[in-house]
Structures are given as C-alpha cells and as structure tokens.
Amino acid sequence: MKMGYPMAFAALAVSAGAAFAEVESTDPIKLTLHDWTGQLITTNIMAAVLEEAGYNVELVQADYLAQFAGLETGDLHVAMEIWETTGREAMDAATATGNVVVMGETGMLAKEEWWYPEYMKEKCPGLPDWQALNDCAEQFATPETAPKGRYLGGPVTWGGFDEERVAALGLNYEVIHAGTDAAMFAELESAYQRQAPILLWVYAPHWAPQKFKGEWVEFPPYEPACYTDPAWGPNPQATHDCGKPFGPIWKVAYKGLAEKWPGAAKAVEAFRIDNDTMGGMIAKVDLEGQSVEDVVDEWMTANEALWTSWIE
Amino acid sequence: MTLWRGIWAGIALIALGLTIFATVPAGWLWPPQAMHLPFAAWLSAGMKWLTDSAAIGPVTVKGLTRAFATLIEAPYEVVKVLLVDGITEGKGRRATTIIPPLSWVAVTVAAVALGHYARSIWLGLLAGALMAYLAIFGQWDSAMVTLASIAIAVPLGVVGGVVQGIAAWRWRWVERVLTPILDLMQTIPTFAFLVPILVLFGFGPVAALLATIIYAMPPMVRVTVVALRAVPSEIVDFANMAGCTPWQRMRKVMLPVALPDLMVGVNQVIMLSLNMVIIASMIGAGGLGADVLESLRRLNIGGGVEAGLAITALAVVLDRLSQAMSERVARSEPRKGNWWRRHPRTTIVLAVTLATGALGYLIPALQDWPKAWQITTKPFWSDLIAHINVNYFDQLEAVRVWFLETLLLPVKRFFLALPWPFLLAVLTLAGWRLGGLRLAALVLALGLFIAASGLWEQAMITVYLCGLSVVLAMVIGVPLGILAASNQTAGRIIGTVVDTLQTLPSFVYLIPVVMLFRVGDFSAMIAVVLFALVPAVKYTAHGLRSVPAELIEAGVVCGCTRGQILRKVRLPMAVPMILLGLNQTILLALSMLVITALVGTRDLGQEVYAALATADVGRGLVAGLAVAAIAIIADRLIGVAASRARAKLAAT
Numbered sequence: 001m002k003m004g005y006p007m008a009f010a011a012l013a014v015s016a017g018a019a020f021a022e023v024e025s026t027d028p029i030k031l032t033l034h035d036w037t038g039q040l041i042t043t044n045i046m047a048a049v050l051e052e053a054g055y056n057v058e059l060v061q062a063d064y065l066a067q068f069a070g071l072e073t074g075d076l077h078v079a080m081e082i083w084e085t086t087g088r089e090a091m092d093a094a095t096a097t098g099n100v101v102v103m104g105e106t107g108m109l110a111k112e113e114w115w116y117p118e119y120m121k122e123k124c125p126g127l128p129d130w131q132a133l134n135d136c137a138e139q140f141a142t143p144e145t146a147p148k149g150r151y152l153g154g155p156v157t158w159g160g161f162d163e164e165r166v167a168a169l170g171l172n173y174e175v176i177h178a179g180t181d182a183a184m185f186a187e188l189e190s191a192y193q194r195q196a197p198i199l200l201w202v203y204a205p206h207w208a209p210q211k212f213k214g215e216w217v218e219f220p221p222y223e224p225a226c227y228t229d230p231a232w233g234p235n236p237q238a239t240h241d242c243g244k245p246f247g248p249i250w251k252v253a254y255k256g257l258a259e260k261w262p263g264a265a266k267a268v269e270a271f272r273i274d275n276d277t278m279g280g281m282i283a284k285v286d287l288e289g290q291s292v293e294d295v296v297d298e299w300m301t302a303n304e305a306l307w308t309s310w311i312e
Numbered sequence: 313m314t315l316w317r318g319i320w321a322g323i324a325l326i327a328l329g330l331t332i333f334a335t336v337p338a339g340w341l342w343p344p345q346a347m348h349l350p351f352a353a354w355l356s357a358g359m360k361w362l363t364d365s366a367a368i369g370p371v372t373v374k375g376l377t378r379a380f381a382t383l384i385e386a387p388y389e390v391v392k393v394l395l396v397d398g399i400t401e402g403k404g405r406r407a408t409t410i411i412p413p414l415s416w417v418a419v420t421v422a423a424v425a426l427g428h429y430a431r432s433i434w435l436g437l438l439a440g441a442l443m444a445y446l447a448i449f450g451q452w453d454s455a456m457v458t459l460a461s462i463a464i465a466v467p468l469g470v471v472g473g474v475v476q477g478i479a480a481w482r483w484r485w486v487e488r489v490l491t492p493i494l495d496l497m498q499t500i501p502t503f504a505f506l507v508p509i510l511v512l513f514g515f516g517p518v519a520a521l522l523a524t525i526i527y528a529m530p531p532m533v534r535v536t537v538v539a540l541r542a543v544p545s546e547i548v549d550f551a552n553m554a555g556c557t558p559w560q561r562m563r564k565v566m567l568p569v570a571l572p573d574l575m576v577g578v579n580q581v582i583m584l585s586l587n588m589v590i591i592a593s594m595i596g597a598g599g600l601g602a603d604v605l606e607s608l609r610r611l612n613i614g615g616g617v618e619a620g621l622a623i624t625a626l627a628v629v630l631d632r633l634s635q636a637m638s639e640r641v642a643r644s645e646p647r648k649g650n651w652w653r654r655h656p657r658t659t660i661v662l663a664v665t666l667a668t669g670a671l672g673y674l675i676p677a678l679q680d681w682p683k684a685w686q687i688t689t690k691p692f693w694s695d696l697i698a699h700i701n702v703n704y705f706d707q708l709e710a711v712r713v714w715f716l717e718t719l720l721l722p723v724k725r726f727f728l729a730l731p732w733p734f735l736l737a738v739l740t741l742a743g744w745r746l747g748g749l750r751l752a753a754l755v756l757a758l759g760l761f762i763a764a765s766g767l768w769e770q771a772m773i774t775v776y777l778c779g780l781s782v783v784l785a786m787v788i789g790v791p792l793g794i795l796a797a798s799n800q801t802a803g804r805i806i807g808t809v810v811d812t813l814q815t816l817p818s819f820v821y822l823i824p825v826v827m828l829f830r831v832g833d834f835s836a837m838i839a840v841v842l843f844a845l846v847p848a849v850k851y852t853a854h855g856l857r858s859v860p861a862e863l864i865e866a867g868v869v870c871g872c873t874r875g876q877i878l879r880k881v882r883l884p885m886a887v888p889m890i891l892l893g894l895n896q897t898i899l900l901a902l903s904m905l906v907i908t909a910l911v912g913t914r915d916l917g918q919e920v921y922a923a924l925a926t927a928d929v930g931r932g933l934v935a936g937l938a939v940a941a942i943a944i945i946a947d948r949l950i951g952v953a954a955s956r957a958r959a960k961l962a963a964t
Contacts, residue, residue, distance in 0.1 A: 030515075035602075035609050060516050061596045066507060066924060070515040142830070143713045152831070155912070157922045178831045179910040179918070182608050182823055189611050190827035193701050207610060286610045 024261050028058040031078045032067045037285050037292070038205050038278055042080045042106065044296040045307075046271055052300075053311040055264050068094040077254045078103075078268055083110045084247025085203070086158050091252060101258070103251035103265070107272035108205055111246050112160075114151065114217040115202035115209070117188075119195050128218045130169065133199075137172040140199045149173040152187055152200035155180055160201065161227070161240045168238035169219070173199075188212065205278045207286035219243030263311070270310035316745070323738055330731060340731045343763040351765055351937075356930030363511050377512040385518050388464045395419070395456040395463075413456070415668040415679045416447040418661070423629060425657040430636035439633060442625040447681040449688065451622035457599035458626065461592070462585050465521050469529040469581045474574065476529075477536020478562065487537065494530040499899065499943040501906045502527055502591050503920050504936025507929050510595060520597035528584035535577030539570035575638025582634055583815070586627045590817045600626070601817070608823045613697055614690025620820035627815035697824045705828065712834050720780065720833055727776040732763055739945065747952040754948065758941040767919060767938050774915040774942060777833060777908065778901040781840035785897050789845045790890065793852025794878070806849060814846045818907050826911055836908035844901040851893025855886030885961065891954035898946045902939055916942075 029050060031043050047057045060076060068090050070076035082091045094100040116127060123139050126132025133140075133149070140149035151173045153162045162175045178184035184200060185208055191198035192212050202208055202216070219242055225232045226242035233241035251268060258265035281299065284290045300307065366373040393399060398413040420443040427436030446455045480487035502523055509526075513519045543566050551565040567574070593601030600623050607615030652659040672679030700708075736759045744752035762771050796803040822839050829835045859882045867877045905917030916935050923932030 032515075035605050037610060061593065061598055061602060062515055063506075063594050063924070066510055066595065067515070069507060069510050073511070073514075075514045075516075143709075144716065156914075156918065176831065177912050179908075179912040179921070182611070183826045183831050183911050185611055186823045186826040187830055190701050190705075190830075193698050194705055196705075 023054040024263060026056050027260070028056040029078065029257070029261055029264055030058045030060050030076045031080065032062040032070075032076050033059050034062070034064050034067075034081070037207065037282050038108075039081045040292050041278065041281050041285065041296060042271075042273065044292055045273070045299060046078070046080055046268065048296055048300050049267060049271070049307045049310060050264055052307070053263060053267060055261060065090050068100065071252065071254050072097050072099040074099070074254045074256050077257050079252050080271075081106065081108075082250045082252050084250065085110045085112050085160075085245070087250075088247075089159075091250065094252070099255050100252055101255050103253050103269050105248040105272075106251055108249045108275050108278055109246055110203060110205075110249050111216075112201060112203035113219070113244050114199060115214055116197075116199050116217065117192055117195075118213040118215065120197055120199075121215075123197065128215045130171075130217050130219045133217065134170075134172050139197050140173070145174040145176070147172070149199065151175050152184060152198065153177050154184060154201045158201075160244065162201075164238075164240035165219075165242075168233075168235050168241035170235070205275055205282060207282050210279055210283040211287055217243075222246070267310045323741075327730060327734070327738075330729070330734065340733060341729070342768045343732055343766070345766075347764050348766040349764045351934045352928070352930035354930065355933045356928070359508055359511070359929045374512060378514060381513040381518045381522075384464065384468070384521060388460065388517060388521065391460045391463050392457070395460045396453065412669065412672055412679050414665060415672055416443075416452055416681055417668045417678055418665040419456075420444050420447070421664045422661045423633075425661050426633055427636070429657055430633055431639075435632060435636055439629045442629045445625055446622055448686060449618055449622065450681070450683070450686040451600065451603075451619060452681060454598075454600045454603050454619065455622050455626055458589055458597075458601065458623070461517060461521055461524070461597055461599065462582070462626075462630070465524040465528065465585045466578070466581055468521075469525045469585065470532055470578050472525065473529045473532025473577065473581065474536050474567075476533045477540065480533065480537050481540040490533065494533055495944055495947075496937075496940050497526055498530045499902065499940035500933075500936035501903065501917065501920050501939055502588065503906045503924050504932040506591075506595055506924060507932060511929075516596045517598070520592035520595050523595065524585050524588040524592050524597075527588050528581045531580040531584065532577040535573060535580070536570075539573035539577075540566060542573065543569045572638055575634065579631060579634045579638065582630045583627065586623060586630070586815055589623055590819055604817055604819055608819060611823065612690070612694070613824055614688070614693035616820050616823065617693045618688070618690060620816050623817060624812055624815045628811070631811075697827060701827055708828050712829050715837075716834055720837070723780055724773065724776045724833075727772045727779075728769070730772070732768055736760070736763070739949075742949060746949060746956070751948055751952065755945050758945050762938050762941050765934050765938055767916060767935060770914065770916045770919050770935070771938055771942065773913070774902075774905060774917070774939070777836060777913060777915055778840065778898070778905070778942075781837050781844060781901050782894070782897050784837070785841045785844040785848050785901070786894060788841070789848025789893075789897070790852045792845075793849045793890075793893075794856060794883075796849065796853040797856035798878070803853065806853075810846050810849050813842055818843050818904065819910075822907065822911060831912040833913055835911045836913045839907060839911070840901050840904045843904050844897045847893045847896035847900060851889050851896065852886065855889025855893070856882050858889070859885045888954050888958040888961065891950060891957060895947055895950045895954070898950070899943055902943045905939060 031047055033040060033043055043059065047059060050057050060070075062070060062076060064087065067076055067079055071079060072094055082088075091100075091102070095102060114130075116124075120136075120139070121127050124132060124136035126135060137149035138147060140151070141147060142150045144150075149172060151162065151166070153175045154160060154177070156177050165171070166173050166175060178187070188198060188200060188202075188208060190196075199217075202214070220226070220233055222242050222245045223232065227239055230237055230239050232239075235241040251271065253265065253268060257268070277299075281295050284295050285292055363374050368376065394414055396413055398409050399411040400409050420440050423443045424433075424436040424440035427433070427439040429436075446452050476486075476490060480490050505526070506519075506523060509519050509523055513522055547565060547569055548561070551561040556565065589597070589599065589601040590604060591601075593599060593605060600619050603619035604616050604623070607613075607619060668678045676682070677685075736756065739759055740752045740756045743755035762768060792806055796806040818839050821842065822835070825835045825838050829838065863881055863885065864877060867881045872880065905915060906920055907917070908915065909917035909921040916939050919935035920932050920939070923929075923935060
C-alpha cells in the first residue's frame with residue numbers, strides 16, 4: 001500500500017501510544033448499509049472498531065434482502081443486522097449455499113407484535129389483554145372494514161401469520177397490509193397526531209416505540225408448538241393461536257472473511273450490544289436529530305474497554 | 313362503420329351481463345392451473361446458468377461483465393474525486409484530505425459560464441442560482457454524488473444509444489431485433505432486473521449506473537434512427553459524390569446535420585437518468601436518492617421534500633442547459649489574441665477553481681458552505697402536513713370513502729369478474745380491426761403469456777388500477793393542457809408545476825399521501841395520477857399550439873367564436889397528439905406500479921417487489937414481463953389508432 005506522509009504520521013502517532021496492530025490484509029472489508037437507523041449505527045460502530053484495529057473498511061449501500069446475492073459471491077463481506085423475524089428465510093437460503101456464514105447474535109432481540117397507542121387504553125380498558133380486542137373492534141374499525149376492526153400489518157413479504165392469528169383466535173378484525181414500513185409508520189404518525197384509534201404491527205429496536213407512547217397487545221406467549229400443533233393454545237383446532245416469536249438479530253458474513261481477515265472475523269463475532277443501548281442511540285439520531293457519526297463517536301469513547309477486548 | 317359500432321356495443325353489453333349475472337364455470341374466470349407454465353423456474357435456471365457456468369471460449373460471462381464493470385468504475389472514481397472526495401490519504405475515519413474536491417463556488421461559477429455559453433447570461437444566472445440553492449440548503453455533498461453518477465451514466469447512455477441507432481439505421485435486421493428489446497427495456501419495471509444486475513456486475517455504484525443506463529438509453533436509440541432518416545437525401549447524395557467513405561459520410565455529414573435532433577435524445581437521457589435516482593440509491597448509488605429514502609423512513613417529511621426538491625433543482629439545471637445547447641445555433645464568435653482571450657469563460661472558471669481551491673484552506677466558507685449558514689424549511693413541511701391532518705382528516709376521509717365505494721371497488725369487481733377467454737377474444741378482435749392479422753396475433757400471444765404465467769388476477773388488478781388512474785389523469789390533464797395552450801400566464805404556471813411533478817421523486821409525496829389517505833388503492837391511485845398527469849398535459853398543450861395558424865384564421869373568417877374554434881378546429885386537429893399523450897400516460901402509469909406496491913396494493917408491482925425482497929430472479933422477471941405485455945398491448949393498439957386518426961385528418 002502506498003503510504004503518504006499523513007498516513008505514515010498517523011501510524012507513528014498511534015504506535016507511540018498503543019501497539020499498531022498488524023493486519024492480515026489491507027484490502028477493504030465491505031460492510032453493508034441499509035436504510036434504518038439502528039442498522040446504520042451498528043454497522044458504523046463495527047466499521048469504527050475494525051478501523052481501530054488497522055483494517056480498511058468500505059461501507060456499501062445495499063438492499064436488506066438483495067445483499068445476499070453479494071454476500072454469496074464475496075462482493076460484500078459483512079451484514080450486521082439480519083433479523084430472525086424478517087430475514088430468517090433469506091439467511092437460511094444463503095447459508096445453505098455454503099458461501100455465507102452466521103457470525104453469531106448481535107445481542108439485540110427483535111420484538112414485534114400488535115401495538116396500540118397509550119390513549120387507546122381509555123377507550124378500550126381491557127387492553128393489553130388480547131381478549132379485550134373483540135370488545136373494541138368497533139373502536140378500531142374504518143368505513144371499509146366495519147363492523148370489523150382494522151389491523152394494519154406489515155408488508156406482505158414480512159410474513160408474520162396475522163391472517164392465521166385472526167382466524168385462530170376468533171378475532172373480529174381485518175388484516176390490511178402496508179406496502180413498506182415507511183407507509184405503516186406514516187399511518188401511525190397520522191393517527192397519533194389526531195389521537196385517533198389505530199392498531200398496527202410495531203417492531204423494536206425502532207424509533208417508533210421510543211417516540212410514541214404505547215403498548216404491545218399480550219397474546220398467549222409464543223412457543224414453537226403453537227405454530228405446528230393445533231392442540232396447543234386456546235383454540236384446540238388451529239395453529240397460530242398465540243403471539244409472535246421474539247428472536248435474535250444475527251450477524252452474517254461471506255465465508256472468505258475468516259480466511260482473508262481472521263482478526264476482523266473474530267471482531268465481528270465478538271460484537272455485542274443490547275436493546276436499551278441501541279434504543280437510546282436510535283432515539284438520539286431519529287428524535288434529537290444528532291448525526292449517526294456523532295452518536296457512534298460518543299459510544300466509541302465511552303466504551304473503549306469493551307471494544308478493545310473485541311480486537312485483542 | 314355503423315355495423316362495427318353495433319358489434320362493439322354488443323360486446324360491452326355481454327361483458328356487463330357476464331360480470332353481473334353469469335356464474336362462470338371454474339377455469340373460465342381465471343386461467344386454469346393446467347395452463348400455467350413454470351416461466352419463473354425456467355428464468356431462474358437460465359440466470360443461474362448464465363452467472364455460474366456460461367462462458368464464451370475461456371472467459372466466463374460473469375468474468376466479462378465484471379471486467380466491464382471495472383471499466384466503467386474507473387471514470388466514475390475520477391469524477392467522484394473531482395466533485396465529492398478530493399484526494400485523500402487513508403480510508404474511512406482516518407482519512408485526511410490533501411487536495412479538496414471542487415468548491416461549491418467553482419461548480420456554481422462553472423454552471424453560470426455554461427449557461428452563458430449555451431444561451432445567455434440569464435440562463436447562466438438561473439443555473440447558478442439553483443446550484444447555490446443546493447449549497448445553501450445543505451444538499452451540496454449528496455447532490456454532487458448524484459451529479460457524479462449522472463455525469464457518467466449520461467455520456468455512456470448517449471454513446472451507446474447513438475451506436476445502436478446508427479446500426480439500426482444502417483441494417484434493417486438490427487432494427488427489427490432491437491425494437492422489441494427496447495420496448496422491454498422501457499416497460500419492464502427496473503426492480504425486476506436489479507437482482508440479475510447485482511449478480512452480474514457486483515454491488516455498489518456501478519450496478520446502479522448500469523441500471524440507470526438500461527432505463528435511460530432506449531429513447532436515444534429511437535431518436536438517433538429518426539434523426540438519421542430525417543437527413544435530406546440530397547445531402548447524403550452530395551456526400552457520396554464528394555467521395556466520402558461510409559465512415560466519413562456518417563461522421564462529417566450525417567451526424568452534424570442530425571445534431572439538433574440528437575440533442576433532444578440527450579435531453580431525454582438526462583431526465584430519465586434523474587428519474588432513476590431513487591431506485592439506483594437502493595442498490596448503492598447513494599446521494600440525494602438515499603437521502604430521500606432515509607428521511608422518509610424516519611418520517612422526516614421535510615427532509616424528504618428538501619432532498620426531493622434538490623433532485624428537481626439538479627434536473628432543471630441539466631434540462632435547461634442541455635435544451636439550450638440543442639437549440640444553440642453554431643454562433644461563430646471570432647476572437648483574436650492568445651488562448652485566454654479566445655476562451656474567456658473557461659479562463660474565468662479555471663481561475664475561480666484555482667483561487668477558491670487555494671483560498672479554501674484559509675477561508676473554509678469558499679470550499680464548503682458553512683453549516684451555520686444553511687437554511688432549512690424542514691419544520692414547515694412537517695407542520696403543514698400535521699395541520700392538514702389534524703384539521704381536515706374527516707373531510708379527506710369522506711372523499712376517500714366516496715371514491716372507493718362509487719368508483720374503485722365497482723371497477724375492480726368488474727375486471728376481476730371478466731372471464732379471461734372473453735377478454736382475450738375482445739382484445740384480439742380489436743387488434744385485428746385496427747392493425748390487421750399481425751397485430752391480432754401479437755396481442756393474442758402476449759395475452760396468452762399473461763394467462764400462462766399464473767398472474768392473471770394480479771394482471772387484472774393492475775389493469776383496473778392503472779386504467780382508472782389513466783382515465784382520471786386524462787380527465788384532469790387534458791383540460792389543463794387546453795388552459796395552458798390558450799393562456800400564456802396559465803401556461804407558464806402549469807408548465808412549472810408539471811415539470812416539478814415529473815422530476816420530484818414520487819416517494820416524496822407518497823408518505824404524506826398515506827398519512828392523509830391511509831394505505832391502499834386510493835393512495836396508490838393518487839400517486840399514479842400525479843405522475844402520469846404530465847404527458848396528458850404536455851401533449852395536449854403541444855398538440856393545440858401546433859395547429860397551423862391558417863386553419864385558425866379560416867375559422868375566424870367563418871365567424872366562429874373562440875369556443876367553436878377550440879371545439880371544431882383546434883381539438884380535432886390535436887387528436888393524434890392527444891392520443892400520443894394518452895399512450896405515454898399509460899406507460900408512465902405502468903412504470904409507477906412498483907411504487908404503488910409500497911403502499912400495499914396487490915398488483916403485478918407487488919409481485920415484482922416481493923420477488924426483489926426474496927431475491928427470486930425468475931419470479932421478478934416474469935411479473936416484469938407481464939407488465940411489459942400489458943404495456944405493449946396498450947401501446948400498439950393506441951399507436952395504430954393514433955396513426956389512423958392522423959391519416960383520416962390528412963384525408964379530409
């Protein structure tokens with residue numbers, strides 16, 4: 001690698017303080033960026049840590065699911081957030097090719113469930129218990145769905161078995177699918193501004209449960225048997241008579257990462273962060289308007305001991 | 313004539329009767345399972361073969377495409393260094409700038425100089441003001457990323473288009489092969505070919521550039537063919553007599569003569585490239601498109617509007633400059649003296665570039681517009697939507713429900729209740745009546761493809777949503793076009809609005825629309841109508857304006873009132889043009905399909921989008937081809953109708 005003066009100077013300056021790590025290859029490691037804030041923060045932290053270890057890093061904008069094509073061929077190397085709840089299928093398909101490996105959990109748990117704003121508790125006192133939903137179906141109805149209540153589900157591609165859930169639990173609701181989560185939260189914002197009834201799919205970590213006060217509906221808690229065994233749960237004739245599964249958020253990488261940059265692979269595997277820390281950082285960016293870079297810098301200075309242990 | 317009218321009326325009655333009363337046997341309503349062919353699996357397998365094992369001699373196809381990608385990446389990196397990155401040492405957070413990129417002052421001055429060169433100082437000032445707007449509103453860095461990719465995509469699209477155009481002009485068989493390919497390139501939703509592009513060309517800006525070029529190039533090919541055909545034969549003969557070789561004839565005679573027409577194509581390529589900014593940012597282009605997506609993702613409506621308007625500003629600058637260039641008559645400006653006297657503008661731009669580059673180290677404001685001086689209108693937009701939402705939601709809801717119940721749902725039910733053999737038969741009959749056996753065969757083949765693809769229901773929802781949107785767009789657009797053509801002030805205002813609608817990414821207004829009208833078909837329809845309105849207005853106004861003055865005078869002499877002239881002279885004369893506008897409106901409405909999928913429709917767009925989300929190449933391409941089939945059927949039928957109308961006009 002060509003080393004100009006500033007670079008050499010920086011290297012000297014660093015080696016004066018701590019030992020400047022020898023890295024296996026200075027070719028850039030490519031991390032993917034998506035379009036939600038939490039993922040931008042996770043990826044930027046990982047990039048910053050890898051840079052501290054001496055690696056060159058490149059951040060590439062890529063679609064959440066389209067990126068697997070790149071991870072399989074080695075065009076892309078690391079994806080920091082694959083959600084159990086939305087990306088499992090694509091992740092399994094990619095690991096089945098043998099070219100993509102799972103790098104462990106990020107430490108964050110994806111939670112998703114039916115959600116309502118807090119002010120709806122006055123109009124529907126039985127909440128958050130799911131059995132109260134049918135009493136309030138009229139409250140949640142719109143002209144097209146009346147007398148059924150309206151539940152705004154995620155994009156069709158997210159799956160989620162909401163139609164099955166409605167049928168199995170005998171809910172008097174109609175599932176309407178939003179096309180994107182931007183559209184979904186636009187409806188939430190609109191309803192919240194008017195303090196109007198709304199019942200929709202919300203997930204965390206996300207800025208929405210930080211910005212809007214509200215609660216998750218409490219369904220019979222999920223167990224794997226609920227989705228496969230009709231006998232399980234309140235409805236003995238049907239599957240899916242329970243809430244949605246929670247799941248970890250995974251990290252994945254191109255298999256060549258560990259071959260070419262073993263140190264970096266270790267660091268990616270070691271990466272851990274929890275829901276509350278992440279929620280706080282997301283709120284700083286999305287609600288207080290700070291830049292992702294500043295929030296990441298702040299975390300890096302505050303947690304030096306933690307991340308140095310990842311790259312030892 | 314009357315016989316045919318009777319037949320059409322009869323068919324309409326049968327259709328109505330069928331959908332209301334008849335219980336259609338299974339397999340007649342939608343194509344039966346047995347008819348479905350596994351196109352998706354075939355395409356996926358074909359794609360897999362292409363990427364994994366296909367080879368030309370010792371070189372794999374993938375190796376070839378990757379090499380091509382590297383070839384394109386080199387100039388892109390150069391432009392990016394110039395406009396965005398500057399020369400830096402180190403990467404990522406450790407990067408230090410050694411030589412900064414071009415300063416905002418330098419780029420703005422260059423825009424002014426270009427405007428002055430192309431037409432006048434006023435155009436230069438407009439271009440300069442819009443560039444300064446980008447700096448003042450804090451959009452500069454992203455705008456330069458977008459400009460860098462446009463600066464590579466447009467020349468490549470233009471050169472590729474001209475080369476193919478020349479080949480199509482020279483050899484008839486090339487044209488025959490190219491025409492259907494161009495049709496597909498323009499009508500398949502871009503989303504459908506994103507995944508194959510990613511696999512073949514790798515991730516990042518190059519894939520985005522290529523997707524942009526594929527979408528933006530077809531008009532250049534078509535314009536080139538038309539422009540070369542329009543070169544007067546005397547000039548060609550003269551070139552032959554002067555002893556030109558075919559290459560000399562093309563380069564020194566035909567291309568220069570065709571240049572003004574070719575510039576129209578260049579303008580089209582620029583505008584279409586800008587239309588792709590949002591989608592390109594989904595696969596790694598970054599820039600303003602990524603800003604729009606990210607802002608809207610966190611419901612920062614103001615941020616989305618500002619980034620969207622920055623795209624519009626960039627589009628206006630590039631559009632006006634390229635138009636002025638195409639109209640610029642070769643003004644000879646004989647200047648004497650040394651180089652800098654003969655090139656005063658270039659000299660000024662170079663001087664400013666060097667001066668701001670050097671002074672930028674001392675006065676950073678010359679290099680980057682200071683953050684503290686940036687203006688923002690973000691709160692205004694969010695407050696505006698919140699105000700409308702809180703105060704007028706009930707009224708808007710009533711409008712939505714009315715439209716849904718009286719218009720959208722009945723039409724949807726009608727299309728979903730039409731038996732497919734009946735619809736195919738009617739379309740084929742129309743094709744036969746309008747364009748003879750060949751057109752009938754084409755329509756029938758495309759219709760059978762949709763039936764066999766297993767996407768009939770989605771296709772019918774597409775036809776219903778786009779059809780209704782097109783009707784509404786025409787109902788709103790044609791009167792606006794008439795108004796624009798008959799009143800100069802109105803014309804100017806409508807022109808500005810229409811230009812903005814054309815270049816403002818629809819994503820920007822989609823989210824506010826959802827806030828006010830919820831997700832669903834109605835919101836989708838609003839987005840489609842707003843986008844597809846543009847050609848309806850433009851073509852109507854253009855058609856009315858180009859009615860020969862003698863005809864209007866003749867009408868005046870006959871004692872017609874203004875209304876009579878409009879109804880009896882101008883509108884009938886403009887019909888072919890309005891039909892062309894209708895054709896374009898349909899194509900634009902279909903191109904919005906994927907966007908409508910984002911607000912929860914269940915049409916072919918959703919199918920394409922879902923395929924992208926699961927990286928299912930075959931499924932996406934099949935749905936994309938079904939959209940293309942609908943577009944081509946509509947295009948051919950209306951195209952023939954338009955040329956018949958023109959022929960009829962010429963005859964009377």
